[in-house]
Amino acid sequence: MRVPGYWRNMSFLYRLAGWKCVHCGAFHHYKPVVCRRCRSKEFAQVELPGSGRLIAYTVVRSPPKEFERCAPYAIGLIELEDGTKILSQLTDFKENELRDDIRVEAVFRRVRINGEQGIIEYGYKFRPALSQS
């Protein structure tokens, strides 16, 4: 049963929103009781920027079963505008468009579908930015 974990992470998966420790700056996907890194209890709500640059990527041709319908797909390491690094599936690209350092932007997509009857898990993926300038 994946529903509770998906639901708890929703604001991060949907909007890249989470909680930043006021003392050490550690980013948490959902509000923890104490900071994992410094044990502080003070957090500020933040939304990571939805755009950045592709640092590196790889194309997956033999995917795990849950993503086999999407194959081939790509996974990218992205540096967001505020310097945060994030791993994400890439979408809506022509293969010759994928190059290191292109601008990418977050989009909202179906990430995992749990069979015919289960929940549809939505979340972020990144696409090549509409404007590369």
Place this chain on the structure above:
Amino acid sequence: MVKLGGVAIQGYGGYIPRYRIKAEEIGRMWGQDKSGFPVAEKTVAGIDEDAATMAVEAARIALRRAGIDPRRIGAVYVGSESKPYAVKPTGTIVAEAIGASPTKLAADLEFACKAGSEAMAIIIGLIRSGQVEYGLAIGADTAQGRPGDALEYTAASGAAAFILGKTDHRAVAEIEAWSGYATDTPDFWRRPGDKYPMHTARFTGEPAYFKHIIGAVQSLLENDGYTLNEIDYVVFHQPNVKFPLAVAKYLKVGQEKVSPGLIANSVGNTYSACSLLGLVNVLDQAQPGQRILVASYGSGAGSDAFVLRVLDGILEKRDLAPKLAEFIENKIYIDYSTYLKLRDEILVR
């Protein structure tokens, strides 16, 4: 006809997927001639897209233009005939994804291709009554045509979103008047659990599309005292290129008023998003003081007609987010077998 006033579009956004298939490529599968297709090409949703994801993309663009705190949006209504869940409101997903959660109202609406314009009509009422401060009306569909069916050439994917609120100095366009016209006309339907719609070919034009659109438009013009000379742009539901041009001809509207909002030839029929994406394309180019007439059509059947007056806010807000033309131009052509994969027609294992 209802003179509305006081309620305006504060932000608008259109989204279409990147994939396109040419009518010619579909025709090649079925031995159809290379001429006389209803549209030249249509959009196809990516394998990870559905009505909810496209609704979110359009809503994010609308929100960037509106520039409001999303928590002030009290109603999120998504009109669609291809919602991802049979039971679970798409509006809740959209609200969470744009930071509008918790919202007050978030039901799904279905009225074939006019569910999005009906969402606008309802939200106008909620704002005028003071029940909500802002409301988000969306039309979003991943339309399905049975392989080999005439609808396969046009059934496309896209979404259009409008954030409505009280008219103020930042508003994009005031909604001056509205009229609705609905009757029991069985031109097109889909039973529960079926993947593809059925349609009565000989009903589609005369007693369905034309009667309802002209009914809604004429009641606006006659009862609200507008003349077509005062209207600078007209946008009609566009299941193909021919029908909206035929309505314009009947109403004696020049083609120069129709062309800016006629996108079907490069997009297809995006169902609930269809006439609303035409409106988005007009807002992308209209000037303050101009008037726009929009009439949707939904099978079953009904039409909503609106008259909008463009306001000064358009100049400042238009460039805050991508225009529809940028999505129309940013395309990847696919062949018929890729199309079947994206449309979920291939059984994986």
